[in-house]
Amino acid sequence: MNITLQKSKIAKQSSVQITGSKSESNRLLLLQALYPEFELKNVSNSDDSHLMTKALNSTSNIIDIHHAGTAMRFLTAYFSIQEGREVILTGSQRMKERPIKILVEALQDLGADITYQANEGFPPIRIKGKKLTKHQVSLKANVSSQYISALLLIASKLENGLELTLEGNITSVPYINMTLSLLNETGLETSFVENTITVKPHVKSLEPKTLVVESDWSSASYYFSIVALSDIGTEITLTSYKENSLQGDSVLVEIYKHFGVATKFESNTIVLTKKNQNLEPKAFNLVNAPDIAQTIAVTCFALGISCDLTGLHTLKIKETDRLVALKTEIEKLGGEVNITDESLHLSASKIIKESVSIATYNDHRMAMAFAPLALKVPVIIEDSGVVSKSYPTFWDDLKSIGFEITQ
Numbered sequence: 001m002n003i004t005l006q007k008s009k010i011a012k013q014s015s016v017q018i019t020g021s022k023s024e025s026n027r028l029l030l031l032q033a034l035y036p037e038f039e040l041k042n043v044s045n046s047d048d049s050h051l052m053t054k055a056l057n058s059t060s061n062i063i064d065i066h067h068a069g070t071a072m073r074f075l076t077a078y079f080s081i082q083e084g085r086e087v088i089l090t091g092s093q094r095m096k097e098r099p100i101k102i103l104v105e106a107l108q109d110l111g112a113d114i115t116y117q118a119n120e121g122f123p124p125i126r127i128k129g130k131k132l133t134k135h136q137v138s139l140k141a142n143v144s145s146q147y148i149s150a151l152l153l154i155a156s157k158l159e160n161g162l163e164l165t166l167e168g169n170i171t172s173v174p175y176i177n178m179t180l181s182l183l184n185e186t187g188l189e190t191s192f193v194e195n196t197i198t199v200k201p202h203v204k205s206l207e208p209k210t211l212v213v214e215s216d217w218s219s220a221s222y223y224f225s226i227v228a229l230s231d232i233g234t235e236i237t238l239t240s241y242k243e244n245s246l247q248g249d250s251v252l253v254e255i256y257k258h259f260g261v262a263t264k265f266e267s268n269t270i271v272l273t274k275k276n277q278n279l280e281p282k283a284f285n286l287v288n289a290p291d292i293a294q295t296i297a298v299t300c301f302a303l304g305i306s307c308d309l310t311g312l313h314t315l316k317i318k319e320t321d322r323l324v325a326l327k328t329e330i331e332k333l334g335g336e337v338n339i340t341d342e343s344l345h346l347s348a349s350k351i352i353k354e355s356v357s358i359a360t361y362n363d364h365r366m367a368m369a370f371a372p373l374a375l376k377v378p379v380i381i382e383d384s385g386v387v388s389k390s391y392p393t394f395w396d397d398l399k400s401i402g403f404e405i406t407q
């Protein structure tokens with residue numbers, strides 16, 4: 001369904017409760033399936049986390065994880081060690097175009113039985129679960145950190161644990177550190193020295209405990225953008241966040257200072273306040289935080305400032321080719337964007353065309369990143385339901401802070 005966001009003005013002070021991180025949730029759901037002794041709180045209500053839960057509880061031999069990249073990668077590793085179980089893991093048309101060869105080869109090197117059902121290197125895949133006895137493997141680390149996290153999540157269940165050697169530049173490093181921190185929090189032993197990660201085997205059960213998922217920082221990014229585009233003094237409070245986050249996207253706090261947004265941590269909330277207008281050109285390397293690239297590009301466009309974003313090589317293999325999607329949609333609005341395979345340059349723009357219909361390409365972040373533009377001009381968002389991949393209540397939450405949204 002397409003929706004129209006009328007030109008809106010938000011309340012001077014408002015607050016929004018954001019659901020648990022989808023990245024943390026999907027890791028913890030898998031760990032809980034391996035070690036049922038712990039309990040989870042504030043689990044994400046995203047489609048991707050529902051799909052993860054459903055897949056882990058499914059007894060079917062065909063599992064469809066739709067658009068959920070982490071679920072696809074993490075479950076490939078999980079089903080490889082489910083002895084005696086055979087499943088076909090498949091997904092949406094786009095998922096069938098998202099590469100998985102690096103992970104499959106690493107699992108095969110460890111002894112896993114995985115075959116491609118259609119195109120080599122891509123889902124769907126058939127997995128015959130078995131005991132994996134090898135423990136040393138190396139893999140290319142510059143394509144997706146999800147392959148590495150997938151291996152780490154099952155590592156403690158391998159007979160001899162895992163010694164993983166990362167080859168080349170390592171992309172999206174905070175997501176690897178998040179995986180290791182969560183393993184440690186659950187009581188598993190890991191080390192990460194130079195380019196080698198080790199996880200000790202653990203056959204026994206773990207100490208029962210309750211783990212509380214922090215709310216999603218990528219979802220928070222849209223509010224940083226909203227505050228950046230609002231009048232000085234505008235304040236939005238978001239729950240539940242902590243200062244020492246495991247999520248790399250918490251770098252938003254530093255990045256949005258450059259847009260005049262101050263962040264204050266107060267007990268379990270963050271309070272975002274618009275302090276001043278800073279219209280200097282911007283440059284950010286987002287190799288550690290690829291999911292906030294769209295948010296930042298649209299903030300800059302809406303403020304009429306130029307920006308250079310680099311470290312974006314993973315954007316081409318996400319829900320859509322996000323570099324091409326950003327260029328196409330910003331140019332429809334009157335902007336000028338130049339892209340390479342790993343960077344985006346946005347020229348300073350004086351105009352924002354009104355009532356442009358923004359295509360979202362089955363990508364939740366296209367819909368959410370362009371929504372703050374409604375603080376400047378009316379905008380139409382196509383296929384608005386895509387947001388449920390990570391943030392199902394996004395439009396209701398925007399309405400609650402003053403956005404005027406009609407069908």
Ligand SMILES: O=C(O)C1=C[C@@H](OP(=O)(O)O)[C@@H](O)[C@H](O)C1
Nearest residue numbers: 023070144145146172175291314
């Ligand atoms: O491990 C994770 O939870 C994620 C890792 C990142 O992917 P890449 O490592 O492929 O960049 C990120 O873009 C994705 O949304 C979630």
Ligand SMILES: C=C(OP(=O)(O)O)C(=O)O
Nearest residue numbers: 067068069070291318319
């Ligand atoms: C890239 C994303 O997700 P995934 O890779 O898990 O599909 C995302 O949420 O922006």
